[in-house]
Amino acid sequence: MPRFSDTSLQNSKPSVDRKNRIKDPKNIKRTVDPAALEMLDFTSENNIITAFDRWSAQQPQCAFGYQGICCRICFAGPCRIKGDEGPGSMGICGAKDYTIVARNAVRMMAGGCSAHSDHGREIANVLYHMAEGHAPDYEIRDADKLRRVAKRIGLEVEGKSDIELAKEVALAALEDFGRPGEEKCTFLKSTLCEKRIKKFEETDVFPRAIDREVVEVMHRTHVGVDADPVNIIFGGIKCALADLNGEQLSTDISDILFGTPKPVMSEANLGVLDPDKVNIIVHGHNPILSQMVVDTAREMEEEAKAAGATGIQLSGICCTGNEVLMRNGVPIATSYMAQELAIATGAVDVMVVDVQCIMPGLRNVAECFHTKLVTTMSISKIPGSYHFAFDEAHAKESAAGVIRLAIETFKTRKASGRPVNVPKIKNKLMAGFSLEALLDLFAAINPENPIKVLTDAIDSGEIAGVCALAGCNNLEAVYEKNHTEIIKEMAKNNVFMVGTGCVMQAAAKHGLLTYEAVEEYAGPGLKAFIDRLYEANKDKLPDKLPLAFHMGSCVDNSRIFNLWTAMANEYGVDVPKVPFVASAPEAMSEKAVAIGTWVISNGIPCHVGAMPPLEGSNLVWSVVTCIAHDVFGGNFILETDPQVAAKKLLAALEYRAWKLRIHKKAAEEYGTELCQAF
Numbered sequence: 117m118p119r120f121s122d123t124s125l126q127n128s129k130p131s132v133d134r135k136n137r138i139k140d141p142k143n144i145k146r147t148v149d150p151a152a153l154e155m156l157d158f159t160s161e162n163n164i165i166t167a168f169d170r171w172s173a174q175q176p177q178c179a180f181g182y183q184g185i186c187c188r189i190c191f192a193g194p195c196r197i198k199g200d201e202g203p204g205s206m207g208i209c210g211a212k213d214y215t216i217v218a219r220n221a222v223r224m225m226a227g228g229c230s231a232h233s234d235h236g237r238e239i240a241n242v243l244y245h246m247a248e249g250h251a252p253d254y255e256i257r258d259a260d261k262l263r264r265v266a267k268r269i270g271l272e273v274e275g276k277s278d279i280e281l282a283k284e285v286a287l288a289a290l291e292d293f294g295r296p297g298e299e300k301c302t303f304l305k306s307t308l309c310e311k312r313i314k315k316f317e318e319t320d321v322f323p324r325a326i327d328r329e330v331v332e333v334m335h336r337t338h339v340g341v342d343a344d345p346v347n348i349i350f351g352g353i354k355c356a357l358a359d360l361n362g363e364q365l366s367t368d369i370s371d372i373l374f375g376t377p378k379p380v381m382s383e384a385n386l387g388v389l390d391p392d393k394v395n396i397i398v399h400g401h402n403p404i405l406s407q408m409v410v411d412t413a414r415e416m417e418e419e420a421k422a423a424g425a426t427g428i429q430l431s432g433i434c435c436t437g438n439e440v441l442m443r444n445g446v447p448i449a450t451s452y453m454a455q456e457l458a459i460a461t462g463a464v465d466v467m468v469v470d471v472q473c474i475m476p477g478l479r480n481v482a483e484c485f486h487t488k489l490v491t492t493m494s495i496s497k498i499p500g501s502y503h504f505a506f507d508e509a510h511a512k513e514s515a516a517g518v519i520r521l522a523i524e525t526f527k528t529r530k531a532s533g534r535p536v537n538v539p540k541i542k543n544k545l546m547a548g549f550s551l552e553a554l555l556d557l558f559a560a561i562n563p564e565n566p567i568k569v570l571t572d573a574i575d576s577g578e579i580a581g582v583c584a585l586a587g588c589n590n591l592e593a594v595y596e597k598n599h600t601e602i603i604k605e606m607a608k609n610n611v612f613m614v615g616t617g618c619v620m621q622a623a624a625k626h627g628l629l630t631y632e633a634v635e636e637y638a639g640p641g642l643k644a645f646i647d648r649l650y651e652a653n654k655d656k657l658p659d660k661l662p663l664a665f666h667m668g669s670c671v672d673n674s675r676i677f678n679l680w681t682a683m684a685n686e687y688g689v690d691v692p693k694v695p696f697v698a699s700a701p702e703a704m705s706e707k708a709v710a711i712g713t714w715v716i717s718n719g720i721p722c723h724v725g726a727m728p729p730l731e732g733s734n735l736v737w738s739v740v741t742c743i744a745h746d747v748f749g750g751n752f753i754l755e756t757d758p759q760v761a762a763k764k765l766l767a768a769l770e771y772r773a774w775k776l777r778i779h780k781k782a783a784e785e786y787g788t789e790l791c792q793a794f
C-alpha cells in the first residue's frame with residue numbers, strides 16, 4: 117500500500133492553517149470560469165454588486181463564527197469562546213467549546229434535513245393529490261419505477277392499478293415524516309444493506325421519522341439540554357440519516373412523476389442564453405414547478421414567436437436546473453455562485469425561482485435590468501420581486517402565467533434597444549445518468565449482473581475506485597477551481613466519477629462532461645473502462661461517454677448511495693470496505709453538512725474543501741475526522757488545498773482497494789469467509 121504509508125496524508129489537520137487560508141481577499145475575480153470572469157469585468161465597470169464583491173467586503177470574517185465557537189442559541193449570549201481557561205473559556209451558561217461547536221454543527225444538519233425533506237414532502241404531496249385527482253396536470257411517467265419502489269418498500273403490488281399504488285407510495289412517504297411509535301423510516305430501511313441497518317440500530321442512530329428527528333435536534337440543542345458533544349453528534353447523525361431518507365423519497369417520487377433520467381446531451385454556461393429568444397431561467401430545487409415550465413414552454417413557442425422572438429430559451433441554475441437537464445436536456449446557465457451574473461447579462465427576461473440557494477442579492481441585480489425575478493413558493497419570497505403563487509391544482513396555468521410574463525418582458529427588452537452582454541462561452545455536455553441508466557450501460561457488458569462490471573474493473577486494477585462529487589460553491593475556494601482540479605486529478609489516477617449538484621455544473625461548464633475530456637484527462641485504465649462501456653452501448657447513446665457521470669440534483673445523492681450499496685452487496689461486504697470516496701470541493705450549505713454526515717455514517721470517507729465551522733473544538737474535530745471512522749468506517753477529510761485533497765482521497769481509495777484485494781485473496785486461498793473488518 118504505497119501511498120497510504122505516506123504518513124503526511126494521515127494527518128487529520130488541513131495542510132493550510134486558518135490564518136493563511138484566504139489569499140488575495142480584495143480581488144473579487146475569484147474564479148476560473150471564463151464566463152464569470154468576463155461578467156465580473158462588466159459588473160465592476162457598471163457598479164453592479166454581486167456575491168463576489170460582498171465576499172470580499174466580508175473579509176476578514178469573524179474567527180469565532182468561522183471556527184464554530186460563537187453561540188447564539190439563547191439571548192443571554194452571544195457568547196464566544198475566548199481562551200482555553202477561566203470564565204472566558206465557556207459561554208455564560210457554562211457551555212464549553214465542544215458543546216457549542218457540536219450544537220452548531222447538528223443544527224446545520226437539521227437545517228439541511230429540513231430543506232431536502234420538505235422538498236420531498238412537496239413531491240409526495242403532488243403524487244398523493246395526483247392520485248386523488250386533485251393535481252390533473254401531473255401524471256405517472258415511470259410506472260415501472262412506481263412498481264419497483266412500491267415493492268421495495270414492502271407494498272403489495274399485484275392486482276393494483278398504478279393510481280392505487282401511487283397513492284400508497286405517497287402515503288408511505290408522508291408517513292416517513294411523522295409516525296407515532298418507534299418504527300424506523302421505511303424508505304431508508306428499504307435501501308440500506310443489512311450490515312448498515314445493524315450498525316445504525318446498534319449505535320442508535322436509525323431515524324424514526326424526519327420531522328421527529330429535526331425536532332429532537334432542535335430540542336437537544338436548546339439552552340441547557342444536551343452538553344455532551346458525542347451525544348449531540350450522534351443525535352445529528354440520526355437527523356442526517358433522516359435527511360438521506362428525505363432525499364431517497366424525493367428522487368424515487370420525482371422519477372415516478374417526471375421520468376427516470378436517461379443519457380441526454382445539452383450545453384452549459386452563460387453562452388446558452390440567446391438574446392433573440394425569450395430567456396427564462398428556472399432556479400431553485402423542486403421539479404414540480406420547473407418541469408411544468410418546461411412542458412408548458414414547448415406549447416407556447418408560437419406565442420413567443422408572435423412577440424418577435426425566435427423562440428423560448430429555457431435554462432437552469434442550481435438543482436432545479438439539474439432536474440430539467442437530466443430529464444429534458446435543458447441547458448445549464450450557470451451554478452450557484454454566478455446566479456447574479458446570469459442576470460447581469462441583461463438577456464434574462466424572467467428568472468423563476470422556487471426554494472433553496474436563491475440569493476436575495478438577485479433582486480438588486482435584476483433592478484439594474486429589465487429582468488423580472490419571480491418567486492413562486494409561499495415560504496420563499498424576496499422583497500421587491502414578483503410573487504406568482506404556484507398552485508399544483510392548476511400547475512400548467514401557473515407555469516403559463518410565468519411564461520407569458522417572460523414574453524411581455526422580452527417585448528420590453530427589445531423595445532428598449534438596450535444592449536445585452538452574453539459571454540460567448542459554453543460547452544457541450546452529457547448528463548442523465550440515473551442509477552438505472554448507469555446499470556443499463558453496465559448491463560450491455562454483463563446482463564446477468566451489471567454492477568459486477570464496475571466491481572470487476574476495480575478488482576482488476578483497471579480503475580482505482582469510485583469518487584462521488586457533490587456540493588456547492590464557496591468563495592473561500594476560488595469559484596470552480598477546487599471542483600475542476602479535483603476532477604482532473606481523479607481522472608488522471610483512473611478514478612471513476614459520479615456526481616450531483618453544483619460540482620457537476622462546474623464540470624459541465626468546463627467541458628468535463630464530454631468524451632474530449634476523457635481523451636485529455638483520463639488515465640489509461642479509466643479511458644479503457646469508459647471506452648469499453650461506450651463500445652457496448654454505442655447504438656443507444658447520443659454521443660461518446662463523458663469523463664464524469666452526472667447523476668442529478670443534490671437530493672439525487674440518494675442515487676449515489678444506492679450505487680455504493682449495490683457495490684457493497686455485490687462484494688458481500690459492508691460499505692466501509694468498498695473502494696468509494698466522496699468529495700464536496702466547495703461545500704457551503706446546511707444541506708451539504710447533512711449529506712456529508714450521512715456519507716461518513718454510511719462508511720464513506722468524505723472530503724470537504726471549504727472549512728466547516730468545526731476548528732474551534734479539537735474534540736469535535738477528532739470525532740468527525742478520526743473516531744467516526746472507527747465507529748462507522750467513514751470520516752471527514754477537511755482539506756482546503758485541492759491538490760493535497762486529491763492525494764488524500766486517492767490514498768483512501770488505494771487503501772480500501774488494496775485491503776479488499778488482500779482479504780478476497782485470503783478468503784479464496786484458505787476457503788474462509790471474506791474478512792469483514794474495516
Ligand code: BF8
Pocket residue numbers: 401434435452472473586587588589617618619669670671704705707708
Ligand atoms: O442542492 S450544490 S449550492 S444548488 S446546496 Fe445549492 Fe449547494 Fe448548489 Fe443544489 Ni446542493
Ligand code: SF4
Pocket residue numbers: 187188189190191192193194195206207208209210211216339340
Ligand atoms: Fe451563551 Fe449558553 Fe446562551 Fe449559548 S446557550 S448563548 S453559550 S448562554
